[in-house]
Amino acid sequence: xxxxxxxxxxxxxxxxxxxxxxxxxxxxxxxxxxxxxxxxxxxxxxxxxxxxxxxxxxxxxxxxxxxxxxxxxxxxxxxxxxxxxxxxxxxxxxxxxxxxxxxxxxxxxxxxxxxxxxxxxxxxxxxxxxxxxxxxxxxxxxxxxxxxxxxxxxxxxxxxxxxxxxxxxxxxxxxxxxxxxxxxxxxxxxxxxxxxxxxxxxxxxxxxxxxxxxxxxxxxxxxxxxxxxxxxxxxxxxxxxxxxxxxxxxxxxxxxxxxxxxxxxxxxxxxxxxxxxxxxxxxxxxxxxxxxxxxxxxxxxxxxxxxxxxxxxxxxxxxxxxxxxxx
Numbered sequence: 001x002x003x004x005x006x007x008x009x010x011x012x013x014x015x016x017x018x019x020x021x022x023x024x025x026x027x028x029x030x031x032x033x034x035x036x037x038x039x040x041x042x043x044x045x046x047x048x049x050x051x052x053x054x055x056x057x058x059x060x061x062x063x064x065x066x067x068x069x070x071x072x073x074x075x076x077x078x079x080x081x082x083x084x085x086x087x088x089x090x091x092x093x094x095x096x097x098x099x100x101x102x103x104x105x106x107x108x109x110x111x112x113x114x115x116x117x118x119x120x121x122x123x124x125x126x127x128x129x130x131x132x133x134x135x136x137x138x139x140x141x142x143x144x145x146x147x148x149x150x151x152x153x154x155x156x157x158x159x160x161x162x163x164x165x166x167x168x169x170x171x172x173x174x175x176x177x178x179x180x181x182x183x184x185x186x187x188x189x190x191x192x193x194x195x196x197x198x199x200x201x202x203x204x205x206x207x208x209x210x211x212x213x214x215x216x217x218x219x220x221x222x223x224x225x226x227x228x229x230x231x232x233x234x235x236x237x238x239x240x241x242x243x244x245x246x247x248x249x250x251x252x253x254x255x256x257x258x259x260x261x262x263x264x265x266x267x268x269x270x271x272x273x274x275x276x277x278x279x280x281x282x283x284x285x286x287x288x289x290x291x292x293x294x295x296x297x298x299x300x301x302x303x304x305x306x307x308x309x310x311x312x313x314x315x316x317x318x319x320x321x322x323x324x325x326x327x
Contacts, residue, residue: 081146111147161250211301248306252299
């Protein structure tokens with residue numbers, strides 16, 4: 001009886017012991033899957049961009065298509081760099097090396113690997129011109145910056161931002177198939193005014209739904225991380241509301257960072273595309289404004305959604321009458 005009790009206690013101690021002395025709440029779950037999905041999405045965006053450019057009949061059309069596709073490539077590289085770097089620093093933490101400086105250096109180095117691989121793939125498969133160099137350079141820069149994001153010590157929050165951002169990017173691409181029916185639903189007609197009004201409402205609908213997706217995915221990931229940490233250590237501290245607020249707002253923040261990278265690193269390509277004609281200049285300006293508006297909507301709606309979802313999990317406050325009633 002004593003021997004069986006000792007074995008049970010030892011097994012329980014083994015289950016509750018954190019990996020290599022690392023607190024379970026400091027680890028992000030599912031990092032290998034996130035890294036694979038994010039790298040796959042980056043590869044798909046690079047491939048689709050190359051196919052669109054190669055299918056263009058003239059160089060001018062290829063230039064315009066490159067400027068149109070570059071924001072999606074940068075966003076994918078930002079998320080891929082963060083996801084792969086998070087996987088790297090998570091492995092480092094499980095081996096017992098969780099110092100802040102070492103973690104940040106490892107995150108940068110891992111993001112650099114993604115950057116080099118992406119730049120090499122672009123230069124190897126794309127046509128050799130100035131446009132290719134801009135795409136390769138901005139993609140590499142985005143991957144390195146994404147790796148730096150993964151150097152934060154709150155790994156579950158970073159993981160939730162990566163998962164929510166990846167889900168948001170996939171949703172935006174999938175939503176493009178519903179734009180035409182929505183244009184008809186919002187009263188797009190033959191006049192320019194009706195088309196502009198319908199486009200405005202379609203864009204707002206897309207941003208609102210993308211924010212909802214971001215907030216729900218961020219909350220779901222943090223809930224999963226919390227449950228895994230509790231199974232390892234029942235006394236693991238729970239994340240407070242600022243973590244959920246940041247996780248929900250994270251995808252929108254990444255979209256804003258991607259826009260900054262685009263306007264700094266991709267300025268040459270955007271200027272060339274705007275110089276093609278007056279219509280192209282207006283289109284590039286309109287697209288830039290739309291991307292910023294979309295990022296802000298995703299930021300605030302995602303943060304609000306995650307906070308509301310977190311608030312609904314909080315139970316009622318305990319009163320002093322409850323012990324007396326139970327007695």
